Amino acid sequence: MTEWFAMVMGAGLFVLMIPIIYRIFKGPTGFDRILGVNVIGTKTAVLLVIIGTLYGRVEMFVDFALTYSLLNFVAAIVVSRYLNRTISLKEMEAREKAKGGAKA
Amino acid sequence: MTDHSMICLLAAAVENGEVGFLPLKIIGFASGVVGLIFFLGTAVGMVRFPDFYTRMHAAGKGDTLSTMLMLGGFGLVTMEDFSVGSWLLLIKILAVILFIYLTTPTSSHALMRAAFEDDEMPMTEDDLKKSKRKGKRKK
Amino acid sequence: MKILSLIPIIAIGGLLLWAAQDFPKWGDVESPASKSPVSSHFIGKTGVDTEVPNMVTAVLADYRGFDTMFETVVVFIAGMAVLAILKGSTRGNSRRKDHEVEAEPDLIVTNTVRLIVPVIQIFAFYVLAHGHVSPGGGFQGGVLMGASFILIALSWDLEKAVSRFSIERCMIVAALGIVIYGGIGLLSMMLGGEFLDYAELERVLPVSREMARYHAMLGVEIGVGFTVTAIMFALYANLSSEGSLKQGL
Amino acid sequence: MYPIIIFLLLMLNWVILSGKFDAFHLGLGVISCLVVTWISQDLLYHDRRKGIGERLREAGAFIQYLPWITWEVVKANLHVFKLAMTKQGQEEMSPRVVTFETYLKTDFAKFVLANSITLTPGTITMLIRGDVFHIHTMSQFLEDDLLTGAIERKVAEVFEPEVLSKK
Numbered sequence: 001m002t003e004w005f006a007m008v009m010g011a012g013l014f015v016l017m018i019p020i021i022y023r024i025f026k027g028p029t030g031f032d033r034i035l036g037v038n039v040i041g042t043k044t045a046v047l048l049v050i051i052g053t054l055y056g057r058v059e060m061f062v063d064f065a066l067t068y069s070l071l072n073f074v075a076a077i078v079v080s081r082y083l084n085r086t087i088s089l090k091e092m093e094a095r096e097k098a099k100g101g102a103k104a
Numbered sequence: 105m106t107d108h109s110m111i112c113l114l115a116a117a118v119e120n121g122e123v124g125f126l127p128l129k130i131i132g133f134a135s136g137v138v139g140l141i142f143f144l145g146t147a148v149g150m151v152r153f154p155d156f157y158t159r160m161h162a163a164g165k166g167d168t169l170s171t172m173l174m175l176g177g178f179g180l181v182t183m184e185d186f187s188v189g190s191w192l193l194l195i196k197i198l199a200v201i202l203f204i205y206l207t208t209p210t211s212s213h214a215l216m217r218a219a220f221e222d223d224e225m226p227m228t229e230d231d232l233k234k235s236k237r238k239g240k241r242k243k
Numbered sequence: 244m245k246i247l248s249l250i251p252i253i254a255i256g257g258l259l260l261w262a263a264q265d266f267p268k269w270g271d272v273e274s275p276a277s278k279s280p281v282s283s284h285f286i287g288k289t290g291v292d293t294e295v296p297n298m299v300t301a302v303l304a305d306y307r308g309f310d311t312m313f314e315t316v317v318v319f320i321a322g323m324a325v326l327a328i329l330k331g332s333t334r335g336n337s338r339r340k341d342h343e344v345e346a347e348p349d350l351i352v353t354n355t356v357r358l359i360v361p362v363i364q365i366f367a368f369y370v371l372a373h374g375h376v377s378p379g380g381g382f383q384g385g386v387l388m389g390a391s392f393i394l395i396a397l398s399w400d401l402e403k404a405v406s407r408f409s410i411e412r413c414m415i416v417a418a419l420g421i422v423i424y425g426g427i428g429l430l431s432m433m434l435g436g437e438f439l440d441y442a443e444l445e446r447v448l449p450v451s452r453e454m455a456r457y458h459a460m461l462g463v464e465i466g467v468g469f470t471v472t473a474i475m476f477a478l479y480a481n482l483s484s485e486g487s488l489k490q491g492l
Numbered sequence: 493m494y495p496i497i498i499f500l501l502l503m504l505n506w507v508i509l510s511g512k513f514d515a516f517h518l519g520l521g522v523i524s525c526l527v528v529t530w531i532s533q534d535l536l537y538h539d540r541r542k543g544i545g546e547r548l549r550e551a552g553a554f555i556q557y558l559p560w561i562t563w564e565v566v567k568a569n570l571h572v573f574k575l576a577m578t579k580q581g582q583e584e585m586s587p588r589v590v591t592f593e594t595y596l597k598t599d600f601a602k603f604v605l606a607n608s609i610t611l612t613p614g615t616i617t618m619l620i621r622g623d624v625f626h627i628h629t630m631s632q633f634l635e636d637d638l639l640t641g642a643i644e645r646k647v648a649e650v651f652e653p654e655v656l657s658k659k
Contacts, residue, residue, distance in 0.1 A: 002181055005133055009174065012140045019147040023159075031156050031219045038211060039146065039163050042204065046174045049197070058182045059189070059511075060377055062196050063370070065175075067387070069204055070363065074390060076211035077352060077397050080218035145573035152576055157628050158587050160616060162572050168611065169569040192511040199508060203359070209610035210355040216618050216628065217349065350620050354603035357535045361528055365502055368524035369509045372517070391532075407531075 006053040013043055013050075034079050041072035132180030139173030142166055156219055164212035171208075172201045293456040295375045303380065304460040308439040311463070312424050315381075315470050319417055322474035326410070329486030348399045356398040363391040371468045375457065381464035385471025392476045401480060405488055410480060413473040420469030427462050493544065494537050499529045501536075539598065553650040560646065561608055568613040575630065589618065590627045594644060601651040608643050 017040055024036035045065040052061025149162025179197035183190050267274030276282060285298060285306070295301040303311050371384030396404035428439040436443035441459035442452045450458065480488055506521040507513075537547075575581035596602050606617040606625065614630035648656050 001129070005136065005181065006178075009136055009140065009178075013143070016140070016143050016147045019151045023150045029156055029219075031215060031222075032159060034215060035156070035159060035163050036150065038215070039150070039167055042167050042171050042208065043143070045200065045204070046171055046178075049175060049178050053178060053182055058178075059193050059196070062193065062200060063377065063379075066196075066200050066203065066366065069200060069207065070359075070366075070387075070390075073207040073211055073359075074394060074397075077214055077394070080211075080214040081397050083218045084221055142569050142573065145569065145576050149572055149576035152582075153585075155587070157616075158585070158630065160628075161614065161630055162576060164610065164616060165565070165568045165572050165613075169565050172565075189511065192508065195508050196511075203362075206355060206358065206607075209607040210351055213351050213606065213610060213617055214349065216616055220618050220626075350599055351603055351606050351617070354600060357538070360535055361498070361502060361532050362505060364528045364532060365505050365524065366509060368520075368528065369506065372520045372524065373510065373512075376512075 003054060006050045010047060010050045013047060017043065030083070034076070038072060038076050041075065042069065045069045045072070128180050128183055132177040132183075134177070135173045135180070136177030139170040139177060142173065143170040146170065157216065160212055160216055164208060168205060168208045171204050175201050175204075292453065293460070294453045295457055295460065297375050297377065299378070300374045300380055300460065300464075304463050305441065305456060308428070308463070311467065312428070312439070315421060315424060315467050318474050319421055319470055322414075322417060322477050325478055325481050326414075329481045352398045356394055360391050360394060363387060363394070367391065367468075371464060372461070374464050375460070381467025382471055384464075385468040386475060388468065388472040389475025389479070392472075393479045396476075396479065396483075401484055401488060404476075405480060408476060410477055410488065413477040413480075417470045417473035417477070420466040420471075420473070423466030423469065424463050427459055427466070431459070494540055495529055495533050497544075497547075498533050498536055499525055502528055538600065550650060557646060557650050561611060564608070564612045568611060571613040571630075584631055586631055588629060590629050592625055592627070593623050594625060595623075595655055596644065596648060596652060597655065598651065601647055604651065605644060605647045608647060612643060 020036045020039050024033045024040075027033045027036065045068045048061050048065045048068060049058065052058040052064075055061075143166060146162050146166025149166065150159055153159045153162055175197055179194045183194060267276075271277065285302060289295065289298045289301045293301045293305055295305075367384045367387035369384075370379035370387060371381060374380035374384075392404055392408055395407065427441070427444075430447075431440045431443045432438045434443040434446050441456045443455075444459050445452050445455040448455050448458060502525040503521060506525055510517055510521060512518075542550075575585055594602065594605065596605060602620065606620060609615050609617045609625070609627060616628050617625060618628050619626040645656070
């Protein structure tokens with residue numbers, strides 16, 4: 001019964017991930033893609049617990065789930081920070097260009 | 105009936121060899137399925153919503169509750185006996201839930217702030233109406 | 244162009260999937276890996292020799308102790324090389340300085356990080372200390388520990404993280420890890436055994452020969468954890484700021 | 493005083509993670525908790541002037557606050573579900589950015605308020621500059637709900653009751 005339930009849940013998660021993968025593929029901006037990756041990452045933690053239920057070793061796989069959700073958080077922070085930084089660099093370059101133009 | 109006395113009753117039922125812990129399993133199954141339904145809402149929202157900020161609403165909120173419900177459901181389902189080990193396992197799963205509860209809003213805020221400082225302006229009501237009209241005209 | 248590159252990728256993926264059919268089934272007794280006498284030896288003897296339930300840890304830290312030791316040394320050398328290359332470099336910095344922006348640390352992110360960094364560190368120690376019974380060990384624990392410092396660097400800025408764990412201290416801790424590892428090996432040599440023959444440690448530890456292996460493995464893992472933590476953070480700090488240790492990513 | 497509390501909290505954490513109660517593993521736990529307390533105790537409990545009684549009251553109030561916010565999360569999910577799945581929800585959608593100023597003073601209270609706003613239906617905190625919150629909302633009636641300040645009052649009851657009594 002439990003195995004059957006775990007199988008159904010895993011299959012349901014996989015099916016529902018398809019629209020999100022579509023969003024990652026299509027996404028007009030980079031942020032949409034990151035958002036999709038983030039959602040799938042959170043759901044991977046659930047998938048790990050499902051795999052643990054199937055193998056009958058949940059106490060081991062819960063550790064993996066915790067690590068994975070931590071990794072997901074770090075990834076979101078890194079990406080937002082990186083995009084922030086690169087954007088400001090781009091802005092700076094534009095401003096510099098404008099300054100150079102004024103001088104000339 | 106308080107939760108505590110109910111758990112004691114359930115434990116007694118298990119010891120007597122009855123179907124005792126079936127109720128817990130049923131609650132677990134139900135919460136898993138409800139979580140899946142909320143995740144469906146997230147998935148559809150991710151596709152249908154018009155711009156990044158509205159999609160963020162779908163992702164940030166749907167993610168929290170559906171993950172919590174699914175993990176909690178599995179925690180209840182795997183509750184085989186009421187030994188110390190299984191209680192610790194349940195508490196560990198609750199810790200993962202707490203972790204997700206804390207980090208999901210934060211990461212959605214961080215992404216949103218990054219997008220906002222990227223001069224990607226959020227869609228306003230007028231923009232939405234315009235895009236809707238355009239869609240209708242195309243049809 | 245994108246579509247053109249898709250064709251070989253799909254072809255190679257299909258080829259790999261087709262080749263994967265020839266693999267032995269999961270848990271197949273007849274597969275070459277299960278038939279060889281080496282694996283049956285390890286499966287049968289690990290518990291008797293070392294009292295460690297997790298075979299992977301026993302093989303990594305005991306049967307293959309030399310290999311793991313030099314892996315740790317490789318990690319250390321990688322850190323040293325990056326430091327040596329980037330430490331004196333100023334070419335990147337002069338250009339970079341004009342673009343430094345005043346981004347004040349985000350209130351929500353910093354408060355979340357305040358709450359979760361101690362939890363991550365405890366989790367890292369847990370992974371390190373329970374490498375014997377569940378998956379984990381020195382490398383994994385060290386990476387988690389380093390990640391906690393990197394998280395601090397990301398949410399505030401690099402100066403804050405470096406003030407908590409300076410690069411000099413990083414190098415000391417990294418070297419200390421290797422000294423712990425090699426020291427345990429040397430100690431067992433001085434007590435009459437061979438290098439990294441932990442069983443000889445029973446003379447200084449109040450336990451049996453098998454438990455001496457168990458405890459020595461824990462010590463070795465702690466050494467690996469030290470090195471990996473320090474090198475992780477030093478690599479991040481140097482690479483993200485091009486050696487200047489300012490501002491960061 | 494505070495280091496001892498942090499040590500005990502970390503020890504609780506260790507016991508939950510480890511699940512082994514023999515002397516060897518508990519000893520390892522004590523050592524690692526001491527190390528973590530030494531490395532990063534300044535991160536937790538930023539404001540050290542508050543007394544222990546005050547902190548206990550805060551913890552109790554926060555535990556009472558949790559069921560309410562969980563119910564809000566459920567409502568938020570139902571709201572998103574409605575917007576995504578029904579045609580009427582699509583019509584109702586009107587995204588915009590709202591700005592308001594908070595009377596909360598400490599950083600931690602602001603952090604809890606911001607995350608609570610993110611979890612309640614239809615609103616996400618976008619930017620905090622000083623006391624000013626920029627919030628992205630999904631529909632009109634939610635915005636009114638936000639501006640009356642129900643969440644803010646709840647958070648203030650937990651962390652800064654003196655601000656409320658002044659008002």
